[in-house]
Amino acid sequence: MRKIVSLLLSFGMIFALAACGQSAASEKQEEIQSAVQKTEEQTETPQNGAAVEQSKTEEQTEIEKETEPSESVSTEEQEADVSTKTLVVYFSCTGTTKPLAEYAAEIMGADLYEIVPENPYTEADLAYYTNGRADQEQNDPNARPGISGSVENIEDYDTVILGYPIWHGQAPRIISTFLESYDFTGKTIVPFCTSHSSGIGSSDRDLYGLCPDSTEWIQGKRFAAGTGREEIEDWIGQIKRTK
Ligand SMILES: Cc1cc2nc3c(=O)[nH]c(=O)nc-3n(C[C@H](O)[C@H](O)[C@H](O)COP(=O)(O)O)c2cc1C
Numbered sequence: 740m741r742k743i744v745s746l747l748l749s750f751g752m753i754f755a756l757a758a759c760g761q762s763a764a765s766e767k768q769e770e771i772q773s774a775v776q777k778t779e780e781q782t783e784t785p786q787n788g789a790a791v792e793q794s795k796t797e798e799q800t801e802i803e804k805e806t807e808p809s810e811s812v813s814t815e816e817q818e819a820d821v822s823t824k825t826l827v828v829y830f831s832c833t834g835t836t837k838p839l840a841e842y843a844a845e846i847m848g849a850d851l852y853e854i855v856p857e858n859p860y861t862e863a864d865l866a867y868y869t870n871g872r873a874d875q876e877q878n879d880p881n882a883r884p885g886i887s888g889s890v891e892n893i894e895d896y897d898t899v900i901l902g903y904p905i906w907h908g909q910a911p912r913i914i915s916t917f918l919e920s921y922d923f924t925g926k927t928i929v930p931f932c933t934s935h936s937s938g939i940g941s942s943d944r945d946l947y948g949l950c951p952d953s954t955e956w957i958q959g960k961r962f963a964a965g966t967g968r969e970e971i972e973d974w975i976g977q978i979k980r981t982k
Contacts, residue, residue: 893921
């Protein structure tokens with residue numbers, strides 16, 4: 740009987756030990772599995788990070804695309820953008836310079852400003868070689884005929900196209916009044932003139948001293964009476980290439 744009991748006890752112990760060993764083994768297996776999972780997660784993280792980075796980059800690219808000028812914006816629209824910063828200014832007593840200034844403004848989509856004298860010039864004033872008013876003004880480098888009205892927002896413009904008639908080889912003195920009335924620091928001035936037969940001569944260069952040194956002057960051009968729109972368009976094309 741004793742033998743049978745001890746035999747049964749021995750079986751019981753063996754069974755218990757085996758069960759213990761199995762649960763320890765399965766615990767160990769669980770530990771290993773969880774360690775492997777962690778390692779996998781860790782090695783995956785940089786990939787996920789890269790994915791986030793990539794999606795950020797995609798987002799940024801999208802934003803950049805939105806802020807970049809759209810390819811669908813036409814050249815005309817872009818040119819109109821540029822020319823909103825240009826002001827075409829002109830003085831014209833007998834209507835020769837005026838239409839050329841109007842062409843220039845129209846072609847560039849620019850604003851137009853007419854220099855209107857406070858005291859309008861009569862026919863007698865303009866009769867040259869009579870020592871009339873215009874002759875007298877041109878003989879006096881300090882003459883500054885008054886201007887009626889003003890350009891309200893000159894700071895909005897970075898380029899001024901300036902048209903005038905030649906009066907005794909020079910720009911009329913009212914052009915000096917205009918140039919001394921505003922600050923042209925850092926602006927570009929593009930002179931042009933009309934005349935009966937004279938060239939532009941030194942009439943443009945003689946104006947340089949009336950503006951700050953930082954004013955950029957583009958070589959001026961003389962046009963004959965009745966110059967057409969096409970010639971003005973060609974000239975503006977040349978200026979754009981110069982700038
Ligand atoms: C006082 C005065 C002086 C002028 N001097 C000249 C001159 O030296 N050379 C010339 O070719 N034309 C001269 N002209 C003619 C004008 O330059 C020409 O008619 C000009 O195109 C007029 O422009 P507007 O009609 O826009 O005022 C003079 C005109 C005036 C009124």
